Amino acid sequence: MENTILVTRSSMPKLDEYVNEISSMWDSHWLTNMGPKHKELQAELCEYLGVENIDLLTNGHMALELTLQAMNLQGEVITTPFTFASTTHAIVRNGLTPVFCDIDPETYCMDASRIEKLITDQTCAVMPVHVYGNVCNIEEIERIAHKYELKIIYDAAHAFGETYKGRGIGSFGDASCFSFHATKVFNSIEGGAVCFKDKQLGAKLYELKNFGIHGPEEVSAVGANAKMNEFCAAMGLCNLRHVEEEIENRCKVVKHYCSRLSDADGIRLTAVNTEVKSNYAYFPVVFEEKLFGASRAEVFDRLARNGIGARKYFYPLTNTFKCFHKKYDVTKTPIALHISQRVLTLPLYGDLALEDVDRICDIILSCKY
Ligand SMILES: *Cc1c(COP(=O)(O)O)cnc(C)c1O
Secondary structure (H helix, E strand, O other), X not given: OOOOEOOOOOOOOOHHHHHHXXXXXXXXXXXXXXXXXXXXXXXXXXXXXXXXXXXXXXXXXXXXXXXXXXXXXXXXXXXXXXXXXXXXXXXXXOOOEEEXXXXXXXXXXXXXXXXXXXXXXXXXXXXXXXXXXXXXXXXXXXXXXXXXXXXXXXXXXXXXXXXXXXXXXXXXXXXXXXXXXOOOOOOOOOOEEEEEOOHHHHHHHHHHHEOOEEEOOEEOOOOOEOOOOHHXXXXXXXXXXXXXXXXXXXXXXXXXXXXXXXXXOOEEEOOOOOOEEOOXXXXXXEEOHHXXXXXXXXXXXXXXXXXXXXXXXXXXXXXXXXXXOXXXXXXXXXXXXXXXXXXXXXXXXXXXXXXXXXXXXXXXHHOOO
């Protein structure tokens, strides 16, 4: 369709820049296994993200899954159902039991004031998500984790490049996991990273991402393969040079959306947290049908008929997934359920034209009564 606008558009460097970045690989023939591009990206990300330790992986999911495995946990992990499948799957695939905490209606992140009631003698960790780049209640989560000796693993897939109170978002918790998937603010085509505090955890993670190989003649763990290859690392190096500009451009798009939509009754936008340097990863809008006069479904359909792809993100909640065979009680997370039934994330990427934002907003506002 003409004038089609998708919900996101992967950022890419100029072709010349990428070709230049990968050309040395035609001399070295070094394509993967922690080569020079991998090392260079690792060092640059440490600096950019303001973290001490980072390891690169094939994707954000393996970052979460292998981090949990490296911690050698057992029992229950308190998490949120208002997230991408990956968060919950990483817990379940480790043989751990997810315990779902309801979300804060303002930030859509785990409501930290509800965590303590969910703690049992089986609880070993919390896995909160910085949903849409909104930062979790870090202080309260840390207080509780410290009191009950729980590990904190942040799913920071949406929070690349953000700071909270001036500190890199990846520096919080025992570990913070990023995704560099094509649809994220910063991409390496596919890719992910774990930022961690404990160097022993890092060593374990490194083993797990490389078959448990410890030395040329020693295999000391039953590891997987989750190494980032050189082509992906090269893409990451190129995109990292432009990520600040990408975030600035996203900021302009978000401000324009806000100027058009913030006064409309029945539309709820995310509040700004002045302690956070935002990456403008997503633009979620919650439609309260009674006030707005149209349901989320009606808005979604009208946008779709006009070639505009909004996303019901996150819908459905992970604790309602078919694969879990009604194992979890969704009535225990009513706020997450409420939001998931009403939210749409609108198209957002750095080079989305402001005229297109106007067109999207005109269509949305035309749904009102
Ligand atoms: C994208 C995403 C992941 C998974 O990352 P991949 O790189 O796609 O494996 C995990 N959690 C959240 C919240 C995400 O948005």
